[in-house]
Amino acid sequence: MSLPAVLEPYPRTDAGAAALAALLGDPGQAMLAFDFDGTLAPIVDDPEQAHASERSVHALQRIGPCVGKLAVVTGRPVRTALRLGRFAEHDGLSHLTILGQYGAERWDADTGAESVPPPPAAVAEVRDALPALLDSLGLPEVRIEDKGRAVVLHTRLLDDPGAAQGLLEGPVADLARRHGLAAEPGRYVVEVRDPSVDKGAALRTLVAETGMRTIVYAGDDLGDLPAYAALKGMRDHGEADVMLVAVASDEQQALMPRADLVVHGPDELAGWLERLADALGC
Ligand SMILES: [Mg+2]
Structure with a gap:
């Protein structure tokens, strides 16, 4: 299928374009997963004030009911992500799972269940x-x-x-x-x-559990490289259609050569998500 004209910027790779087409064709089988800091929340001097942008959260609220799964995969504790993202306070996010501390912690919006094991x-x-x-x-x-x-x-x-x-x-x-x-x-x-947990293993577990066939992942920093590697591995083995999104900054460019789609900063990502919601009719 051809991609809707409104959905610019387009993926720059064939694999990314195929994943986006799969997402548009069967959103119920798709997972959209996001890093938090620098991806949904602008980087600020005080990490305790790094709130998710309202524009990003609103876009997720629109898209959430249309897709099979939403996930936030972050190095933050789940309770910090919940506070800074206010994800428990918004409608439309019942499909959201937060994987905190690189997957050691978990919170599911549909049940409110929280798993926070004791630290090493x-x-x-x-x-x-x-x-x-x-x-x-x-x-x-x-x-x-x-x-x-x-x-x-x-x-x-x-x-x-x-x-x-x-x-x-x-x-x-x-x-x-x-x-x-x-x-x-x-x-x-x-x-x-603890190096035994990373975003790649966390995502692999969530994909296996949910059976999602199309995965979009957006991140901005080195901690997202294991997520990129795990999802690329799934794509290379034909396990899922995958689109990797880099949220580029002057401070970190490591994700850009590996990405199927590059946006510049959380606000540009939010704008792209708004256009995705339009294209999905959400
Ligand atoms: Mg980040």
């Missing part, structure tokens, strides 16, 4: 050791965010956030490794967490 003790050990490590690096002003199952170091508010991130990545990786954890860089952040 190693995360608290690393958190307690970080202030002394940052002092020793001359970076005491780096912000430490305790997410329970992960600890995030934020350099965004420093004079030279890139240089600070470069200074701390190696020592923090060593500390994480000594505790059986991994340190993963992102957009002016380094996150220490």
Whole structure:
């Protein structure tokens, strides 16, 4: 089928175009999945104020009843994603599942059920050791965010956030490794967490559980690469039609060469979702 003229920008790959056609042809068999920060929520200086944009949530409210599944797959705890996205307070989102802390946590809108297992003790050990490590690096002003199952170091508010991130990545990786954890860089952040969970495994589980045949995934940062890899693997094995969307920024371009569709920032993604809702008649 040809794609509706309103639905620009179009996917730049044949596989992406095929997935979009499959979505339009049978939306009940489609899952739309989204990273949160930098994808549904603009990046702001204070991560506690990174609310989902109203435009994004409204577009999801329109699309939600038309598709088989909506998912938010985030490094945030589910309770933080619920607070910043207000996903439990909006109509039209009954098909939504939030996979939090890269899939270690889960919340389902249809039942309200929440699964939040206790965090690994190693995360608290690393958190307690970080202030002394940052002092020793001359970076005491780096912000430490305790997410329970992960600890995030934020350099965004420093004079030279890139240089600070470069200074701390190696020592923090060593500390994480000594505790059986991994340190993963992102957009002016380094996150220490259990490496056995990632967005790829989380998505694979949700796709298998729901039986969805068409998957659209949008993300903006390095933590989304496992999701990209898992979904590309499903596509290569003929398990699903897949469209990978990169929400591009000046800070991170790693997803762009792998993406079927590139949009520039959360607002442009929201606009594309509005046009998708129009095309679906939602
Ligand atoms: Mg993100």
